[in-house]
């Protein structure tokens with residue numbers, strides 16, 4: 022039976038000094054490879070190479086928002102793809118229009134004179150297309166492969182931020198991106214097999230987490246319980262929980278009685294389909 026294979030390339034919060042920034046690979050049963058966020062800088066390519074994934078194998082990127090720890094790796098993926106497979110298809114980048122507007126500015130600043138960037142995508146100086154921007158509305162179905170599709174939903178973080186629900190071979194996987202507790206996320210996660218949810222802190226420090234635009238683990242557990250998902254994985258981990266993430270699990274456990282784990286860099290798991 023084909024599975025969905027999930028690889029966490031980076032699991033650190035923006036200011037975490039021990040982990041790589043957020044990037045998750047979903048290898049879907051129909052052969053589609055999705056990259057959920059791109060970490061920052063070249064850590065996305067270094068982490069991917071460590072598990073045998075090369076830049077040219079990434080063709081679809083689902084971005085949650087335009088904070089640097091989530092989209093900063095894009096120019097490096099593109100640069101590596103152009104070096105190793107110069108005639109390859111453009112990288113498809115899906116997100117809200119607001120996030121893509123900022124992503125275009127970032128790529129313009131960092132790839133100045135290397136590529137020409139416009140509203141639709143980007144091309145090299147010899148006219149080869151290297152990016153296609155794919156703005157999506159919340160709830161809009163985005164077809165990504167024969168049995169793989171996704172839809173975004175708004176979350177409560179930076180303006181333009183979204184989470185993603187991916188349907189792959191009949192299995193539903195939801196990624197929160199960065200967000201405070203979100204009722205939109207609960208609605209979008211109904212009945213999902215797996216919820217991957219961020220948590221910056223525990224409920225006794227709710228003000229700290231909310232003030233920085235993030236959730237506590239208890240909120241992730243509450244969302245998982247309200248949505249009726251089968252399993253919860255917590256990610257976007259701050260320095261203070263790097264060595265001992267058990268307090269995050271205990272905090273989420275107060276609301277959710279299904280399996281809970283905390284992701285770590287290069288953690289890999291398989292979700293069975295069918």
Ligand SMILES: [Zn+2]
Pocket residue numbers: 034035043088090091199257
């Ligand atoms: Zn973040």
Ligand SMILES: [Zn+2]
Pocket residue numbers: 086088178179199
């Ligand atoms: Zn953020």
